[in-house]
Amino acid sequence: MATASIVPNAENPEKFTGDVKIGKPKTTAAGIPAVIFSARHILEEMNAARGLKALLKLNQKDGFDCPGCAWPDPDDERSSIAEYCENGAKAVAEEATSKKLTASFFAENSVADLAGLTDYEIGKKGRVAEPVYLPEGATHYQPISWDKAFKKIARHLNALSSPNEAIFYTSGRTSNEAAYLYQLFVREYGTNNMPDCSNMCHESSGVALGESLGIGKGSVTLDDFYMAEVIIILGQNPGTNHPRMLTALQKAKAKGATIIAVNPLHETGLLNFLNPQTVKGFLNIKTHLTDIFLQVKINGDLALIKALTLLLLQEEDKHPGTVFDAEFIAADTLGYAEYITHLRQQDLSQLAIDCGVPLEQIELAAKAIIHKKKIIACWAMGLTQHKNAVDTIKEVVNLLLLKGSIGKPGAGTCPVRGHSNVQGDRTVGIFEKPSEQLLNAIQKVYGFDPPREHGFDTVSAIKAMRDGKGKVFFAMGGNFLSATPDTEVTAQALRNCDLTIHVSTKLNRSHLVHGKEAIILPCFGRSDEDIINGEKQFVTCENSMGVIQMSRGNLKPVSGHLLSEPTIVCRLAQATLGSKSRVNWERYSQHYDHIREDIEKVIPGFNNYNERVRRPGGFYLPNGAREGRFETQTRKAHFNVADVTTQQLAPDECMMMTIRSHDQFNTTIYGLDDRYRGIYQERRVILMNIKDILAAGLQPGDIVDLYNEFGGTERVVHKFIVVEYNIPEKCTATYFPETNALVPLNSVADKSNTPTSKLVILKIKKST
Ligand SMILES: Nc1nc2c(c(=O)[nH]1)N[C@H]1C(S)=C(S)[C@@H](COP(=O)(O)OP(=O)(O)OC[C@H]3O[C@@H](n4cnc5c(=O)[nH]c(N)nc54)[C@H](O)[C@@H]3O)O[C@H]1N2
Numbered sequence: 001m002a003t004a005s006i007v008p009n010a011e012n013p014e015k016f017t018g019d020v021k022i023g024k025p026k027t028t029a030a031g032i033p034a035v036i037f038s039a040r041h042i043l044e045e046m047n048a049a050r051g052l053k054a055l056l057k058l059n060q061k062d063g064f065d066c067p068g069c070a071w072p073d074p075d076d077e078r079s080s081i082a083e084y085c086e087n088g089a090k091a092v093a094e095e096a097t098s099k100k101l102t103a104s105f106f107a108e109n110s111v112a113d114l115a116g117l118t119d120y121e122i123g124k125k126g127r128v129a130e131p132v133y134l135p136e137g138a139t140h141y142q143p144i145s146w147d148k149a150f151k152k153i154a155r156h157l158n159a160l161s162s163p164n165e166a167i168f169y170t171s172g173r174t175s176n177e178a179a180y181l182y183q184l185f186v187r188e189y190g191t192n193n194m195p196d197c198s199n200m201c202h203e204s205s206g207v208a209l210g211e212s213l214g215i216g217k218g219s220v221t222l223d224d225f226y227m228a229e230v231i232i233i234l235g236q237n238p239g240t241n242h243p244r245m246l247t248a249l250q251k252a253k254a255k256g257a258t259i260i261a262v263n264p265l266h267e268t269g270l271l272n273f274l275n276p277q278t279v280k281g282f283l284n285i286k287t288h289l290t291d292i293f294l295q296v297k298i299n300g301d302l303a304l305i306k307a308l309t310l311l312l313l314q315e316e317d318k319h320p321g322t323v324f325d326a327e328f329i330a331a332d333t334l335g336y337a338e339y340i341t342h343l344r345q346q347d348l349s350q351l352a353i354d355c356g357v358p359l360e361q362i363e364l365a366a367k368a369i370i371h372k373k374k375i376i377a378c379w380a381m382g383l384t385q386h387k388n389a390v391d392t393i394k395e396v397v398n399l400l401l402l403k404g405s406i407g408k409p410g411a412g413t414c415p416v417r418g419h420s421n422v423q424g425d426r427t428v429g430i431f432e433k434p435s436e437q438l439l440n441a442i443q444k445v446y447g448f449d450p451p452r453e454h455g456f457d458t459v460s461a462i463k464a465m466r467d468g469k470g471k472v473f474f475a476m477g478g479n480f481l482s483a484t485p486d487t488e489v490t491a492q493a494l495r496n497c498d499l500t501i502h503v504s505t506k507l508n509r510s511h512l513v514h515g516k517e518a519i520i521l522p523c524f525g526r527s528d529e530d531i532i533n534g535e536k537q538f539v540t541c542e543n544s545m546g547v548i549q550m551s552r553g554n555l556k557p558v559s560g561h562l563l564s565e566p567t568i569v570c571r572l573a574q575a576t577l578g579s580k581s582r583v584n585w586e587r588y589s590q591h592y593d594h595i596r597e598d599i600e601k602v603i604p605g606f607n608n609y610n611e612r613v614r615r616p617g618g619f620y621l622p623n624g625a626r627e628g629r630f631e632t633q634t635r636k637a638h639f640n641v642a643d644v645t646t647q648q649l650a651p652d653e654c655m656m657m658t659i660r661s662h663d664q665f666n667t668t669i670y671g672l673d674d675r676y677r678g679i680y681q682e683r684r685v686i687l688m689n690i691k692d693i694l695a696a697g698l699q700p701g702d703i704v705d706l707y708n709e710f711g712g713t714e715r716v717v718h719k720f721i722v723v724e725y726n727i728p729e730k731c732t733a734t735y736f737p738e739t740n741a742l743v744p745l746n747s748v749a750d751k752s753n754t755p756t757s758k759l760v761i762l763k764i765k766k767s768t
């Protein structure tokens with residue numbers, strides 16, 4: 001059986017081609033090329049009829065929710081032919097492919113053979129078409145019936161000395177219905193070990209917003225964008241990761257908003273936009289999006305925001321009552337005086353040095369904000385995946401609070417979520433730290449005692465498996481091995497397990513680095529038609545702005561052996577819990593309306609769920625912060641005081657952020673090009689400032705190895721090509737997941753425990 005070679009190393013996940021082509025970064029996003037690229041991806045994976053059938057229902061009110069990101073659909077006008085972007089089309093192509101992996105594929109290809117492929121090649125293989133099982137010591141996955149698979153898993157789960165030895169991961173594509181049943185099963189089985197992708201994603205936002213504003217979600221709706229005076233976009237690359245956000249920004253600009261972008265890179269999508277769905281776009285008339293671009297150093301954001309609030313304070317001192325919203329601050333917030341005292345101790349020029357942005361530019365940004373009252377702050381992974389992420393996000397909130405820019409139209413917080421239902425999964429109970437309210441509701445409705453002890457999040461789950469405390473690993477979607485930090489450690493952790501199980505649509509590396517035994521359970525994706533007892537079922541999702549909508553796939557599944565995620569959970573629960581269970585799993589599996597009837601009883605905000613979700617466009621969940629109610633313990637919004645910390649670097653060290661290329665969805669690699677950044681045919685690149693390249697005695701095009709020594713352990717990845725790029729000095733960028741092996745498991749954000757994937761200390765040495 002293959003072992004060591006399976007771990008991504010110099011050759012994996014992406015083989016080093018050495019064949020990089022460097023062009024000029026693009027200055028305009030989308031436009032006609034985007035339309036052409038979408039079509040190409042669709043046609044590579046399926047025939048035109050199937051492709052068209054899928055695209056015509058993508059993001060339509062009677063169609064299915066895009067399996068890409070969590071950006072919301074417009075509440076009102078939707079284009080009837082193309083309410084999606086290039087990356088949405090790629091996500092559909094990836095999922096709705098007509099290629100499939102049957103028993104003969106697994107008989108012909110050993111696990112070791114498959115592990116030798118790149119992630120790109122693995123993704124191109126097609127949908128997993130039937131359940132497969134890898135017995136202990138075997139070299140090939142082999143077919144297994146659904147019944148036998150469930151029995152095997154149940155036997156393992158029931159043999160554990162404690163339910164806390166099992167770990168149940170969730171990725172963010174799972175529907176509300178599946179996620180709700182999954183957490184219910186896991187809790188009735190007896191554990192809160194429910195790590196999810198959110199632990200690596202917006203957990204820091206959840207913690208920061210929960211503590212400061214009383215709700216761990218954003219407060220704005222899409223309409224707020226069109227009323228905003230200023231939109232600040234921090235640590236986010238919407239042109240690639242939330243492309244339809246550009247349409248919202250374009251509309252906001254047309255209505256007079258000023259856009260400020262904060263990013264170490266001049267990301268194309270923040271510069272100019274050609275909307276292929278408008279006449280202007282078609283005629284090549286672009287919209288200039290960002291008015292003020294602040295090129296911060298990696299993790300310079302806390303210092304930058306503080307510099308902005310200090311400049312606002314100076315103006316308020318000069319003209320009292322003209323800058324801050326005194327009435328709002330007095331009525332609705334706590335901690336203002338302490339924050340102002342702290343601010344007065346700050347040194348403006350030091351803050352400018354700390355964030356790496358010239359003071360004149362910060363002053364320009366302050367000027368754009370000073371007399372504005374309707375400000376929206378958007379952010380994503382550039383803020384959340386840092387040691388001080390929670391404090392940085394709270395500093396963004398401080399700015400909004402000073403301006404009274406929360407709880408009113410055109411203003412508020414907008415953490416832009418990643419996976420299409422990551423927010424919904426959390427809403428319906430996927431959380432290793434469940435609230436007492438949730439547990440009490442479960443107890444009341446079902447009559448069993450859910451466990452109260454908090455469970456493992458992603459990082460602690462890896463440690464538990466590494467240390468032999470986690471023995472069965474079950475994943476509802478995702479690609480745990482490649483998405484998590486410290487790849488070698490995670491690989492060993494998974495190998496330590498007795499059994500690893502993945503409910504998946506596509507083959508990925510987590511199926512190839514496995515426990516002693518392993519099972520893959522193939523499921524429907526968003527685009528698949530799901531018919532039970534002759535009736536078409538639908539599921540529901542929550543987007544980044546708290547709208548619950550239905551999603552109904554319309555494509556014939558590639559295989560008759562797939563099950564839906566809700567059905568898989570019901571059958572797993574029946575097999576594992578048997579007659580002990582207090583839940584009527586059979587009823588849930590007969591019609592998803594029954595699941596929603598009970599979600600309504602357990603989760604606040606879902607009243608009349610079945611009726612309201614059938615209305616075109618769905619419904620908004622309640623949101624205190626949006627309505628100006630702060631559901632913190634004090635019933636007030638909280639200012640937060642946090643000092644700026646700067647990274648001390650030795651002369652031969654620099655900082656590395658791991659980012660997404662334009663041709664991937666997380667660990668799914670669609671292609672090897674990063675079109676907007678002008679990098680083609682090779683993912684093993686490191687973007688560096690020319691001064692750093694020369695100071696290290698290197699030249700662009702050199703091949704280097706990357707080292708991290710956090711905690712006294714040496715981590716290394718080999719063969720990366722040095723690319724000269726417009727990035728601040730001492731800052732570098734590489735693609736996720738190739739460099740996850742360098743992200744230390746123990747380097748995490750305070751409070752949220754999110755791996756610090758945007759700041760890894762690096763040493764760079766020429767490859768020998
Ligand atoms: N096509 C596509 N869409 C996606 C995804 C995908 O992989 N592909 N992934 C989905 C998921 S799960 C998520 S979470 C989102 C991710 O969406 P993003 O957060 O936009 O994704 P990243 O590539 O991680 O980009 C982070 C951005 O932050 C910047 N950055 C890094 N460090 C810092 C910093 O210290 N300060 C500041 N100000 N900026 C910084 C980087 O230059 C980059 O522009 O996208 C979702 N949508």
Ligand SMILES: Nc1nc2c(c(=O)[nH]1)N[C@H]1C(S)=C(S)[C@@H](COP(=O)(O)OP(=O)(O)OC[C@H]3O[C@@H](n4cnc5c(=O)[nH]c(N)nc54)[C@H](O)[C@@H]3O)O[C@H]1N2
Binds near residue numbers: 202485506523757
């Ligand atoms: N270094 C570094 N690491 C990171 C990040 C980073 O920026 N830098 N970002 C982090 C973030 S923000 C996130 S969200 C995580 C992502 O972590 P994950 O969510 O675990 O990873 P994905 O790559 O999104 O998972 C892709 C797999 O999900 C399965 N899948 C797709 N659709 C479905 C479906 O409908 N149902 C089921 N059951 N399975 C499906 C397919 O088999 C596919 O191979 O990665 C994190 N890791």
Ligand code: SF4
Binds near residue numbers: 068087243244
């Ligand atoms: S913006 Fe996101 S949700 Fe919308 S079509 Fe594109 S990938 Fe899909």
Ligand SMILES: [Mo]
Binds near residue numbers: 197202417
């Ligand atoms: Mo994410």
